[in-house]
Amino acid sequence: MPPSSRIPPLLQPYTRLPAYDSLFLLTSTLGASANWLIIRFLCEALANEQDDAGAEREDVAVVLVSWMRDWDFWKSEGRKGGGLDLERLKREGRLRFVDGLSGLYLPSTPEAPQQSQPPVSTSGASMPRVAQNVLPVRGPPGRIPTRTPTAPVHIAKPASETLTPQSSTPADGQSPLISPDLKTLATTIQRAMESLKNPATRSRKTLLILDSPDALLATQPIITPSDLCSTILQLHEKASHVLVHLNADDALLSLSTPPQPLEVEGHNLLVKMAHVSSRILSCRVLDTGVARDVSGVLRITGGGSNTEGWWDESDNRSEEEQGRELLYLAKGDGSVKVFERGAGEG
């Protein structure tokens, strides 16, 4: 099955990247993960080389930045849910992964000094097994992969890259973040984006996916939502499309009395990003409780700054700019069905 057909037909108008520069916001809650949706966006952007039917589509390069998941997770999710060989795409220079998790927050493993050889040498065969040991998939029940209890939980790779972050960037398409500082973040991502531009002399569009940058607010209290927002907008100058994934759980956003700083900041970041973005896709659990045939509700709204800025003569806000709610069912094999209310398989 080609990756483009992994996108359910009802979802296609919303995952399609518009002709103009855009910033989309993706939100999820604890019970309703949005990882499947990120994979669908990856499919949309990266599909055309694998799908020869869509040859006329534009060439889009992708930079994936993740603070909550490591490369192995995305690799296995991409293969399972999207039918994408992310490792190959990375070698072909269509994808860069910026690791905001391993280098910053995971403990460096004891065997790190042994890995003085270039990190390219990590064998692909051992990767899937490690992936299953990193973090359980957040998602509907039944998707939690079986853990192999014997293997210790460790990620060996990024520790060595931490030593030589700059040299490793072009070699394996992976740039770890070594400092939670926003300046480092911006330069690392910019370097990743430029490295994608280099091989092809023509300027191609870049999709920048930021997965859970709100983790920075919690881990680095010095970072304010305004700073983070402004960094994202600065990155948007270089990347034509930006997809930001934030968590929208009530516990993170609703204010207790007296309001706690993290709640205020989480709320402000989400609201600011929502005002800036031109489309909001929010996943949440079914309001009426758990159902076997529905994983959650996907609400699509127009966001704060509607599409073409607040200017264009053709004032045609088409159907997809209107608010809409769809149900989805994420199955254990990674496939996703999206349907209208009442149109499930019963």
Add this chain to the structure above:
Amino acid sequence: MPQPVTYAQHARHSTLMLSRVLSLRTNASPFTLVLDDLNQPAGPLLKEVTRRGLSRNVNVVVISFERKRVHPAVRLVPAWGPQTGEQILALLENAMHDYKESVVVVDSLYELLVTKGIDMNTIFQLVAVKYNSILFGVYHADVHNGPNTANPYAPQPLDLVKYMATTILTCQSFAQVLADKRAKERSIASPLHGIGNEAEGAVQALTSNTPAGIVLAAEFRRRSGKPEYETFFLRPSTPADYNAPIAGMQVGTLKLEFVTLLNEHPAYCKQPEGYGSPFGGGMTDEMVSTFNLELTAKQKEAREGVVLPYFDAQKEGGGEGGRILYDMGVEDDFDEEEDEI
């Protein structure tokens, strides 16, 4: 100023007030504060202001914290990056200096005041006093203020801008205003919309930002000190609302003011109980009821065909009408005595 006597006068007066603010007339309102939230972003309003500004050949400058894309005729002062407050002010002055009349749109006053640390007085002095221009500031009402640790006795930025504004326009979603009104008519609590009020994880209400138009709750602060309050409906403008642009202009002049009072909108003033509308328009004479009182053609025909007993009795032999025709069933117990009466 004397009070308007009739409703029509009041409506005309209020519409003119908003029209002057939107069309950026000199001295109408030097500092207009636009309060918006995710339920109704200020986008449609800013779009209209920009268009009217360009239609009157006013220099439109946007201090942008949120948007990269503006109309080519609009001067953009990017402020989302690492620019300091002084740099932004210098860029702003540079963008304004060669025009007699400008409008400065700030798409997030909070960022300008808090993040960039520009004093409200400074920018007001520069825009309204020095260049005799108009400041249009947007403030997202759903952004919370953290505690001001540096200066705990200073007023919150929102209070400050509310105090200084000469006009306050609060954006509301038309669909939500209608829902609130319906709830009020039935004396039930009005529904809550948007983040934190709906199901967990829903960021923006489905009813937000309807394409029909936006509702503006306006507070005009007159020079006399007297505030005036009114609620308006602003539909999105179409190219047909403007004349064809003359050479060198981006937008032609406005043909006819299309801002109306919310009370005059047919969908808002419609009263389902069947009372006539006080302002006319949109109401028909039909009674509104939950039953279908209409007759189909077949039913009408059957009704025409009914022969009333009075006419039937006038026929030869007294006719057959008027008698009670009833066949006794097994369970009927015929009472002779009762019939004798």
